[in-house]
Amino acid sequence: MLTRRGSEQSIIRKHEEALHQGYHRWPTLDFGLPPAMGDERWPAELILATWLQAETGRPPVNGLEYRVGRSGGGFDALDFRFLPPEQQLSESVPVDTSIPLNRRPGERPVEIPIPWYGGGMSFGSVSEQIMLARAKAAKEWRTFTSTGEGGYPESLVPYRDHVITQIATGMFGVREETIQWAPIIEFKYAQGAKPGLGGHLLGDKATVAVARMRESVPWVSLFSPFPFHSVYSVEDHKKHIDWVRTVNPEALVSVKVSTPTDIDMVAVGSYYAGAHIIHIDGGYGGTGAAPEIAKKNIAMPIELALPRVHRFLEQEGIRDEVVIMASGGVRTAYDIAKAIALGADGCVLGTTELVALGCTRCGNCERGRGCPFGLTTTDPELSQLVDPDWGAERLSRLYASFQAQLRDILRRLGLRSVRELRGRVDLLVYRKPGDSDERGNRIGSGQAR
């Protein structure tokens, strides 16, 4: 793309401008739907609807499907049993979308005004510009974003009250001060898209800056082994938690795990080890690169894990002392609400945020110079395609749209707070793809086609 240094900025500006126009023009449907865009989980309509929400701060009104995909199951087969209109709450009734992140009795309360925060995306898997955009949006919404396992760029320090420090098995970029800065420390045991496999940053992405941050050698592939070599039991896990709490006694501790058959036991163990948040990452979650066999076949989708965990924690009598955050295929405001109805307190967003910033879900993140849209790349030129302020604005508007939809859902269910929705599977209805919702709209099929 870039040829001569002198023209570099003009070239970047030219493409940036054209991209921004594209993000605006495609959702108008003047060109129809891009024929090669989308898949069952993220159909073209959902991608364009997310672009539109990131621009306008509102859900689409031109028929673009913005609630569900076409995967034929899970969130895409669930809908809400809304009350008859006369029983729904009116617009004037305030609806609370905040959730607590610390439910441990007697401990410092921490709340976020929306039931989601940003998931870990490391420096190296995404650019510093993307990390910054996410941190700025998190600050504006008084929620959080996570460093992922790649270190803590200097530019994030001003946002540190909204930045979760992730500690994963490679310990890349983990320093005493990054633990001390963090309001929440996240131990990543596993990742939904590649459960049990650890992480791998390809040599091409381990640029000089990335390697410096990770205290490694430039252009050499980096592995995050699996599992934590110091953790072979819940007791070992507790030692981990004790360690970070010694360095930073104020921090909340989140434990990110995948969804094995015994996820309920894992959750209970994590609670007794001292975790405040159990972050469950379902099998269909995002990744910068993962073996295809792992994405589809190992560990269960989040929709099926949540009820199991929620019920088990209830039976154990500890459900109200721990926070469950769900991720791994949570794409829309409707998905967030459904995840909460299935038993989560809130959700962690990753891919959705990238889509808001222009991701087309093409799956080329690991190829060559990385993402051609400047998202999952550390290429010094491509990464300039995303201005952090522009990105933060897009994320903010997406959040605004999601919050508005969440309030609308809650009003239509007659609930005044998102906390009342937790575990309310009785408010859900299972619909086969192609069925109509209560407004007569076909599930998984907007009117755009």
Add this chain to the structure above:
Amino acid sequence: MTTACPFWLAERATEDSHLVSYSHTSIVGFPGAAVVTAVRPTYRRYRIAIRPAPDLVRLPPRFRVKVEKHRLIGLVLKELVRYRGDLPVILSRPCVYGVFSRPVGGLAPKEELCVGCLRCTVQHPEVVQIYPNPERERLGDSYLKPAYVDTLLYEARTGHVPVRGAGYRGPFGGAGWDGMWTDMSEIVRPTRDGIHGREFISTAVDIGEKPPQLVFDERGEPVGTPPKVITIQVPFLFDYPPRSARPRLLLEILARAAQEIETLVMVPVDLVVRFDLAGSHVVPVVEKETWRWLPRLSWSPRMIALAGWNRERVAELERRFPESIPCARVPMDSDVLDLVRQGARVLHLTADYHGMQGGSFVMDLIRRAHQRLVEAGLREEVTLIGSGGIVMAEHVPKAIICGLDAVALDTALWVALQARFAGECRDPETAPVSFPRLEPAWGVQRLKNLAASWRDQLLEVLGAMGLREVRRLRGELGRCMFQAELEREAFAEVAGYGADA
């Protein structure tokens, strides 16, 4: 490859055959047994050598790049004015993959380079549109879908594990293998060294007779003949091609690849004889119609498969080839318990290429067969091989979890060799499969690459579960999850979830 009974091996016998290859094996108490020779075990780590083996037949590009040429010229003219002749800026194109590279850029896009990122069309929707190539959609058939073909070709080309950015893209679950997930463990790995190259996970499996206990005489010597067992280094072997495509070269490629991978290849006995395919890796398959070829078999195979199970024929087989393991090749819905009670110890259960037999899918049939043998207390004595509908790397561990010891591969092999299906490739008797002009070294390498990729993917699955050997995966239904069962549990209280869901 080792021929010996694991119960009877000398002192190193408990070692992982993945790590230890016995050039010679000694069998305690059977100094005169046929397989007994000198003692010293040698160490050799098992690996499949991969090498790039590019496609022989060029595939249609994945995407069609449609450029409105007059609009492109208009765009360039507009930019000429806007950027006042600053050529680097004007000529800079959105595609970072070289589709619009010189000499004429967008006027003749290089479609074969397009990876479908859509950046060009996002930036310039009125100038360029990207379409999925319908020709690509015609690869494979209704079971072995175009996306599967893509994956298999990549695996055969490179020998690598397919890795892609972004998360899972497909349906939530589905019928058959798609409705099953394998387990993982949050904190357990087979070793502390990580999966990347240093972790010893065995993919070896044993095929043959596995008596429940040994009988000793008063002198403390084991009684009877030693059980016959073959250890293959991967839990998959090769089945023979459909009747429409059995040229000598293809069978030679299959046989040589099987030999190099240290597995087995099934070949109809008449072709074994006619094509002179002798070797310890070749398993002649004898049908009623080809029984007459058996006397012309001038060497002693380690295993001979019999289509059906007929006591007289088995007795005759054992008389002629006392060192060979007889294998009953029967439809997957057969009464396995009855066959085992009749003396069968190795069963190759077959279904059609779409994984169906008698109206049921292989996944259910394997579970049923395994379960019957477990309930009868006979499972440990029997080897179950299965084939049909196992076309992707993930199907191997799933089939093993359902109860197989090993799988026999079919259509995936043909695709790796760039076979084309003319219509549905379902019935082995009539499947219309044609192969390109094959080059032997290329063909062998493609199959080795495929096997290496599948083995590595199996290691990923085993590693995620914390299992050190694939033998332990067999029938481990507790280490998998079925969509139907999980949904019943998760959505039990969700209105509308029920019979029709």
